[in-house]
Amino acid sequence: MSVLLQMTGIVKEFPGVRALDGVDLDVRAGEVHCLLGQNGAGKSTLIKVLSGFHQPDAGTITWEGEPAPLSTPAKAIERGVGTIYQELDLVPHLDVAENIFLGHEVSVGGFTQRGRAHQQARELLDRLGHPEISPTRVVGDLSPAKQQIVSMARALSRDTRLLILDEPSAVLDQGEVENLFRVIHDLTRDGVAVIYISHRLEEIRQIGDRITVLKDGRTVATGLAVQETPTAELIRLMTGRSIEYVFPPRPDTALDRGAAVLEVRDLALAGVFTGVDLTVHAGEIVGFAGLVGAGRSEIIETVYGARRATGGTVTVDGKRLRRGSVAAAVRAGVGLAPEERKSQGLLLDQAVYANITVSSMSRFARLGFLDRGEERRQSQELTSSLDVRPDGVTRAVRTLSGGNQQKVVLARWLMRDCRVLLLDEPTRGVDVGARSEIYQLIRSLADRGVAVVVVSSEIEEVLGLADRVLVVREGVVVHESAATAIDEAEVLDLVMEGKVPA
Amino acid sequence: MSQDSVRVERAALETSREESRFRAVMNSSVGRNSGLVIALLIVCIVGAATAGDRFTSTDNALTILRLAATTGVVSIGMTFVIIGGGIDLSVGAIVALSSVWCTTIATQQLAEDTHWLWMVAVALLVGAGCGLVNGILIAYGNVVAFIATLAMLASARGLAEIISDKKTQILGANGIDVKGFKDFFTADILGVDVQIWLFALVAVAGWVLLNRTTFGRRTVAVGGNPEAARLAGINVRRHTVYLYVLIGVCCGIAALMLVAKTTTGSSTHGTGYELDAIAAVVIGGTLLTGGRGTIVGTVLGVLIFSTLSIIFTLNNRSFSEQSLLKGAIIVAAVLLQQRLASRSST
Amino acid sequence: MSQDSVRVERAALETSREESRFRAVMNSSVGRNSGLVIALLIVCIVGAATAGDRFTSTDNALTILRLAATTGVVSIGMTFVIIGGGIDLSVGAIVALSSVWCTTIATQQLAEDTHWLWMVAVALLVGAGCGLVNGILIAYGNVVAFIATLAMLASARGLAEIISDKKTQILGANGIDVKGFKDFFTADILGVDVQIWLFALVAVAGWVLLNRTTFGRRTVAVGGNPEAARLAGINVRRHTVYLYVLIGVCCGIAALMLVAKTTTGSSTHGTGYELDAIAAVVIGGTLLTGGRGTIVGTVLGVLIFSTLSIIFTLNNRSFSEQSLLKGAIIVAAVLLQQRLASRSST
Amino acid sequence: TSNSDGGGDTADTSGGTSAATGSNDESGDKVVIGFSAPAADHGWMGSITESAKKEAAKYDDVELRVAEGTNDVNLQISQVETFINDKVDAIVLLPFDGAAMTPVALKAMKAGIPVINVDREFDDPNAARVTILGDNYGMGVSAGSYICDQADGNKDAIVAEIAGIDSLPLTQDRSQGFKDALAECGLDVDNRVAADFTVEGGSDAAEQLLQAAPKIDYLWNHDDDQGVGVLAAIDNAGRDEFTMIGGAGSKNAMEAIKSGDSVLKATVIYPSTQAADGVKLARLLVQGKSMSDLVEVEVPRKVQLYAPVVTADNVDQFIGSAFES
């Protein structure tokens, strides 16, 4: 296999951070090259350099043996670099076909040919296994998972020689990940090179050919053959220590050990879900499993008051919450870590500490005046304990990597002593090390008497972390049992039921 | 069972296609603007009820359209700029400068044998030039659009005053060959003024440009998510410059219409156009934050405002009452549009 | 070796602390606004060079500050609204309505024995009331801020005209007990006018409110990412209403200052304040899209504009030249501020 | 009638000129008059519309249709077009910009509707049947001559000027007249600022002017509306070393002149009743009557009003017809 791309000694500095500090990488045509590293290791920055978005401060890039400065995204695209970014990069008010062909519209003399564009979009979506997405749908109305698929169709719509996927599986469920892998196989067979980034090591095992590991902006290992490298070795390379990748043990008394804190009765949101009953006790972790689009996010957002329920009641500690009022829920001690941290969770231009204290300001305020020193001190304690990197609570959240941003969102609710914590995909985009830290954290919160609800698309995570599991399909809870009473295959069956076997 | 489920899925697919056809209608320009259409109808009914056939006459309709034409042309340009994530406060000043410059050409510098098309060329070039300066400052100088165009507002009007020495420059006073110019811009075709045809032409061209060309789709992308547009290989800066040049040209056209209509160029022309145009665009449903908007909405917005003006004149209301009412009507129209739009999307 | 690495780490920590102290200075209000400070200095140097001690005199400084005071107070309110993700086009009209209403109280309705503080109360209440209407329309009616306040602009000015019957209402003409009012608002303390003190007071209060209170923190959150603010438990709608009430009160204060200064209430007061205030806020570095801004920047912005104005007058320049130059100067100031800000952040 | 009656008397009361017209005031055929003027953004302009309305109300055979005051020529053109569509009998028009409104006025005349042009003149004599003009140049001359008289040969006197909206031709005419008259006695304008006819604008402009000119002998302010603000600024600055002359002739300016305890010692009248004259003449025109004080069978083409100086000596004569700012 010929070397398609070679990067040597790439350096990229941001104000105050050296995000890349001498990265080497070579990618061969037709291989799946996996990029591993902890949160903030520089993976996303590296691919942004590769796609012409950032200019490296030092280092060389060669493309098929000749130097190739990728000075703008347009130049990179011209070479055949197709990228699916970690943050969704679609235009909300354009439709699916228009997003797919943005920048290289199907047109004659500047006039778009919508019929042809729709047809080609249709073909691409069919190829990706998603014929149900209409090319005329406005992208802003699609769920994150479907938007991801549109991004993918966009990358495929060009004559792509190198496809870069930055944590594509973060918003996909297992069925769709399989589907994605099928597409990747097809591509590599045609000689397309793929760079694949993920924090899920089992995925790497399934799909990858070679691995490059980044740590603190530096290449610590490159060209490792996937088959010959044990997982423990990978973790050691990434983190510099060895980590037991396990879930914290459940206390024996996990089930029904405390008083019922959160009680949801017959909750409904017209057109999305109906008749949801849920009781969570103090010290208990309840997990929601289901396919993407099953309506799990909607359920917990409605519990939280972020959506106005069309029926049913939510009570916390016996007190009924006002419908559609987040403020009431927060006052009653409920917290939510939302699914899309950038658009729903964070004040990107604000300092880390301001993001952490935003829901517990009254604790730091006297007559409305804030004690900023105390805010920073307590925030610092939290971020240190969560190992948020880079350290320092006064930096703007925007400059943190995806995984570290997620930790900041969690820290917000840790700062506020919650009675109920609703976590939507809490480990999405979080690296192996931090992941087990977050699991420990969730468990220790439960041990302190908090009622926790976790939504996750990783069945393994739901089963491993939760005490009790609810399976949701198309807006209906189809199963509820202790986590130990059901296994992964059974959950998959429940979740997939009604789906055509491929 | 699996066959059953296949059938179910097909059915679901079909419904979703049905639905999408319905959505397509509701998302079409007319559907999305049904609230505005109704608002305009209500305004017309009020007009007919209070002023009778003085309102419903063809002459009156033409008067409304003539009134709408000048700001209308500017508003079409403004729609593009706002959808593209910008704003232009300098439109009125650019209209003034264009009108002054082209009448200066006509009254002072043109030799006997020079054609009036030179005036047209000058007006359009001045407009495009101002737009170019705005665009470059905004796209390459990273000056906020609000500030850059505010600065242009001050400068262009100042320059217009200096060129015209604050005098109203009258066409034909000692000018040359301007008859052709006036004849062209004040003629009527099929009983409708050229100015109205021009407005219609600009509106239709704007619609096609926005909805049927790569330029239009890129405008939406640049305004909706500039980062994504850049990543898709679009030259966001250059596109931004194009947008300001486009609105500059629209200002040039408006200046020509105004010069023909008043036979004058003056540094006071176009006063307040910025707010009028922005108001028409925003009431037409274009998001001020960019990324979404319709030409049809803007045209309806312009028509609502000019119809209101004429109704007030017909009914002999005092200016203060008008102001008071205008505020209430604007809010009512927006609320109506909202209710209907939210209904159509569910 | 492990000791070594500890030492290295300490050193790194120290540098980072050093660095962070440096960053803190650069990120402080003054640091972030160094470009504006320099722009103001340059403007002052130009003033001193062209007008000599007529410019550098204390009297002149006071004149500049007096000129800045009224729009300054409104601009402070505007800073909050814009940081909070909104905009208010109705400030000028609210100032007019407040001035008319409070002088009506003074000249027509007050009994002999009523205190002039009633005037103050009325002006503030009228301002707050208009702000409340704006806020409710925007936050609960979901009307775009631009449109809602444009409607308020028309309505408030219309109402002011109706109440005053378009006449200038002169204080003390047949009014009662207004001496106390005038005495208070035109007095000077330590050689500086009360109006200037008021401006300073509002600015300092604004700074504290924005930077040191939960209200300010919420304002930034609401403007920066309303959805995230909502999910964090902030009542975004109610907060939005507060912001418009706040700017309404600022308009009330400005109206009082204006009434005292001109001894009149008039429906023409406050004309053009909206653009002046927005321009000062934006040139001061506040993002028009919300979520970020400084009071110090706004104050500097206001001062730059009023100093420029005085310099032109001192030099007896024509208004047109002023306009032409003003545009260029605005752009220059913004570009300068940008270059310096980007340098300070690297 | 004497010259000084020109502006003042017309709207004074229904007495004055009207008394002498006798049968002209008797009710005749119904007359519909369209009226359009710039935005009433200051007292003088407000008074223009108001006195026109008041005059119309005196006749039960006159229906006055008043269009929204506007400073947008485009809108004003539409208003006149609406009047033409409406087939009104006459149009009284105070244009925002005379030249710019000429084409539509011509259109009205062609449609057989007489146009009475008030204050700001069209550039084509055929565009109006009657033109009623104030005398802007004359205003400047009156103010300048008054200062020359007062200065009495002192060529070092410092003269300042606060103009109205600088981009209007009328402001330029006033300033030109002022300059020309001052030149007659060897004076010139040392400091000049422009305001915008509003109180606030006057206050700001005056404040700056006073700062720019540490010593002033004479100050002419074009407009008494902005004059309220100018006086407030002078008062706040504690300046009283100069004599101030006003313009237009508002009621409170005249009261100040009468009381004599401010710097304002005189004002130059610019009648705010021009449009009322226009309404009256429009009625006569349509009803085929003439001005009964004249021998002519027809209403004349052009009437130019006089710009007298009001001082403490003659203020009582004018104060009755003054407008409220």
Ligand SMILES: Nc1ncnc2c1ncn2[C@@H]1O[C@H](COP(=O)(O)OP(=O)(O)OP(=O)(O)O)[C@@H](O)[C@H]1O
């Ligand atoms: N625009 C920026 N300004 C300043 N610092 C930045 C910026 N973008 C990234 N960084 C910093 O660069 C480093 C690398 O970030 P990057 O996003 O590449 O990490 P990552 O490996 O993709 O992590 P994750 O797995 O969490 O997505 C981080 O320390 C981050 O804070």
Ligand SMILES: Nc1ncnc2c1ncn2[C@@H]1O[C@H](COP(=O)(O)OP(=O)(O)OP(=O)(O)O)[C@@H](O)[C@H]1O
């Ligand atoms: N803004 C929206 N407009 C229209 N439909 C929406 C919108 N948001 C969500 N939906 C639809 O609601 C359903 C549930 O969506 P959602 O993706 O939140 O479910 P989920 O179970 O939480 O899945 P995920 O694992 O992605 O969080 C889907 O059919 C989705 O398409």
Ligand SMILES: [Mg+2]
């Ligand atoms: Mg990343």
Ligand SMILES: [Mg+2]
């Ligand atoms: Mg979800």
